[in-house]
Amino acid sequence: MKKTILLLAFCFAFLECSSQKTFTKEDYEKALSKYMKTITASELKEHLYIFASDEFEGRNTGEPGQKKAAKYIQDFYAKEGIQSPESPYVQNYLQPIPAKTFPRIAKDTENVLGFIKGSEKPDEILIISAHYDHVGVRNGEIFNGADDDGSGSVALLEIAQAFQKAVKDGFSPKRSILFLHLTAEEIGLLGSKFYTDIQPVFPLENTIANLNIDMIGRVDEKHQNEPNYVYLIGSDKLSTELHNLSESVNQKYTQLKLDYTYNDDNDPNRFYYRSDHYNFAKNNIPIIFYFNGVHPDYHQPTDTPDKINYEILAKRTQLVFATAWELANAENRPVVDKAQK
Ligand SMILES: [Zn+2]
Numbered sequence: 142m143k144k145t146i147l148l149l150a151f152c153f154a155f156l157e158c159s160s161q162k163t164f165t166k167e168d169y170e171k172a173l174s175k176y177m178k179t180i181t182a183s184e185l186k187e188h189l190y191i192f193a194s195d196e197f198e199g200r201n202t203g204e205p206g207q208k209k210a211a212k213y214i215q216d217f218y219a220k221e222g223i224q225s226p227e228s229p230y231v232q233n234y235l236q237p238i239p240a241k242t243f244p245r246i247a248k249d250t251e252n253v254l255g256f257i258k259g260s261e262k263p264d265e266i267l268i269i270s271a272h273y274d275h276v277g278v279r280n281g282e283i284f285n286g287a288d289d290d291g292s293g294s295v296a297l298l299e300i301a302q303a304f305q306k307a308v309k310d311g312f313s314p315k316r317s318i319l320f321l322h323l324t325a326e327e328i329g330l331l332g333s334k335f336y337t338d339i340q341p342v343f344p345l346e347n348t349i350a351n352l353n354i355d356m357i358g359r360v361d362e363k364h365q366n367e368p369n370y371v372y373l374i375g376s377d378k379l380s381t382e383l384h385n386l387s388e389s390v391n392q393k394y395t396q397l398k399l400d401y402t403y404n405d406d407n408d409p410n411r412f413y414y415r416s417d418h419y420n421f422a423k424n425n426i427p428i429i430f431y432f433n434g435v436h437p438d439y440h441q442p443t444d445t446p447d448k449i450n451y452e453i454l455a456k457r458t459q460l461v462f463a464t465a466w467e468l469a470n471a472e473n474r475p476v477v478d479k480a481q482k
Contacts, residue, residue: 164311164312168312169312173394173466173467176307176312176462177462177466178459179302179303180299180300180458180462182455184299185295185296185458186446186449186451188295189291189449190446192295193444194285196209197209198278199275199277199278199283199286200273200275201274201275201276202248202274202327203240203247203248203249207250207274211235211251211253211322214298215235217298218234218255221305222305222309223255223256223301223320224256224258226254226319226343230340230342231342235251235252236252237249238250238325243329243334243335245329246325250324252323252324253322254320254321254342255301256320257301257314257318257320259315259317259318259469260313262316262317263316263317264347265317265347265349266318266319266343266347266348266349267314267316267317267349267350267351267465267468267469268318268321268348268351269300269319269320269351269354269461269465270297270320270351270352270354270417271293271296271321271354272290272294272324272326272327272332272333272416272417274323274324274327274328275290276440279442282442284441284442285442285444286444287358287446288356288358288436288438288444288448288449289355289356290354290355290356292354292356292357292359292449293353293354293356293357293431294322296354296457296458297322299458300320301320303462304465314469314470316468316469316474319343323336323417326416326417330415330416330417333417333418333420333421334420336420337421337423337424348421348424349468349474350380350383350427350429350474350475351418351422351426351428351429352428352431352461352468353417354458354461355416355432356432357431357432357454357458358433359434359436359438360450361434362434364400367398369396370398370399371397371431371432371433371460372399372401372402372403372432372433372434373401373431374403374413374429375404375428376427376428376429377404378404379426379427379428379477379478380427380477381476381479383427383475386467386475387399387429390464391460391464393463394459394460394463395456397456397460403434412430416432418430422481423481431460
């Protein structure tokens with residue numbers, strides 16, 4: 142009896158060890174599909190109804206409602222066993238930004254960071270980001286910011302959870318991944334500016350790419366009859382390889398219509414310069430900005446969680462996850478082959 146148990150234990154230990162070391166490219170591909178499917182409309186919905194609830198008071202930078210949102214993110218990472226990055230700039234998932242660091246920051250605020258360490262190239266970092274602040278309460282009305290950018294915030298939580306599930310099964314990403322929830326975007330991209338210009342938690346030259354999500358839960362006027370789309374901005378501006386990887390991942394795993402209307406250098410909206418990814422792009426870090434376009438509830442108190450299309454939100458979140466997975470596990474980091482404009 143004892144012998145059998147020992148023998149079995151030995152076998153399991155051996156299987157475990159060997160399986161850790163012999164994952165092939167095909168294994169990683171299958172794993173991508175498997176963990177991508179853990180990102181669901183219902184979990185995103187559950188998070189967003191809390192994150193964009195009146196209790197969080199529009200998440201205005203430095204205000205109590207935003208602190209609640211920060212704590213929600215912190216608690217989630219702690220519960221999932223996702224680490225806080227080891228850095229003198231970060232304590233318990235928070236990177237503090239003191240008031241008046243920039244004139245427009247009136248009260249102390251913080252970026253929130255979760256981290257998964259890479260197994261083969263831990264010093265190379267992929268950043269996935271979304272801003273978690275919004276514009277607060279005005280004239281007694283709460284601006285819930287469900288799409289802007291509650292949608293990106295909860296997408297980031299689900300992406301992190303999917304990666305962490307993979308880690309637990311032995312599929313650690315080869316490069317490290319930083320899940321970066323940025324503050325003070327609405328008052329001038331200041332959380333990301335603080336990260337890139339004042340306190341990069343990881344060296345910018347080791348940062349291989351930034352995938353930034355800002356508004357992915359709605360369907361704009363143009364796509365009412367074909368909601369299976371997302372606008373991509375910036376993917377080809379610095380790295381042809383990043384653009385090609387993004388295209389092929391979508392063809393293979395998510396089949397969304399990738400709309401590049403706003404990627405046009407002559408587009409008057411200039412969205413490339415209008416969300417947090419730009420602070421990375423200006424440092425020659427290739428970026429992709431994921432965006433659903435504008436709608437009548439944009440920056441209105443009517444941007445509420447009941448108006449989100451959760452199936453589409455899930456699909457777009459899956460696209461970001463799949464793209465991140467390929468970037469984190471690719472043989473080489475995407476080559477920067479184009480000059481900054
Ligand atoms: Zn936004």
